[in-house]
Amino acid sequence: MSDDISKDDDQSKNAESHSDDFNADDMHFSDEELEAALAGFEQEFQDADNETTSDNSGDSGYDDASADTAPADKQTDISSQFEDELAGLLGNKAKAAVIITRIASAQLLAAFCQLSDITADCIGSPQGAIAVLSHLDGDSPEAAARDITTVVSGMSVILAVNRADKLEATLYLQGKPTQTFAPPILFSATPSFVEDLMLGISDLDALHQQGIESMSSSELSQDDAMHILAEHTKFGRNGSSIQ
Secondary structure, eight states: OHHHHHHHHHHHHHHHHHHHHHHHHTSOOOHHHHHHHHHHHHHHHHHHHHHHHHHHHHHHTOOHHHHHHHHHHHHHHHHHHHHHHHHHHHTSBOSEEEEEOSOOOHHHHHHHHHHTTOOEEEEOOTTOOEEEESOOBTTHHHHHHHHHHHHSTTOEEEEEEEETTEEEEEEEETTEEEEEEOHHHHHHTSOHHHHHHHHTSOOHHHHHHTTOOOEEGGGOOHHHHHHHHHHHEEEETTEEEEO
């Protein structure tokens, strides 16, 4: 009996000795071994991540060419906007320009613009129809005022231009500038939206949202313009007049 107990004690001590040896030898890592193990895990994760990215790119049909061109297109838009802003600050391009008339019909003014080769969005008003000019580079607004008063003989218009935040209003007759107006005097005799357009407070899209309609001269052909002109022209003993 005592021999059996002694054997059990020896086995228990041997087991504890082996356990101590295992914990001491097998569970202990040197700093070099630990760094090497971590480096191996890190490399495995990188390899796995690269494989996943490659698979996702192939599955989604991602086009490298479009990825390269998209930023370039965006950069082009930003560059174009910057050039427009710079031209506006320097006065090389008007920020806004309108032709103010004494005729009430936007349709008739759009016809006159088409016949004069002027691109504009025309808005009718009891105080007089307004043509919001599209071409603002250089002296394009002045050319438009000259052209429309030359093509439509006897018609006088006021050209209002905002260049480099400086407003100018000039009366044109027979293709020539004749008189200038102070902006406050001009705005007192025009619809309120004219001042908003000239000061950059509003634009055509905002006016359309407010329910103000416009007609583009570019949507008319020459035949359309002549037909509109005929509808608004009244013939009588004393000659013709525009209604």
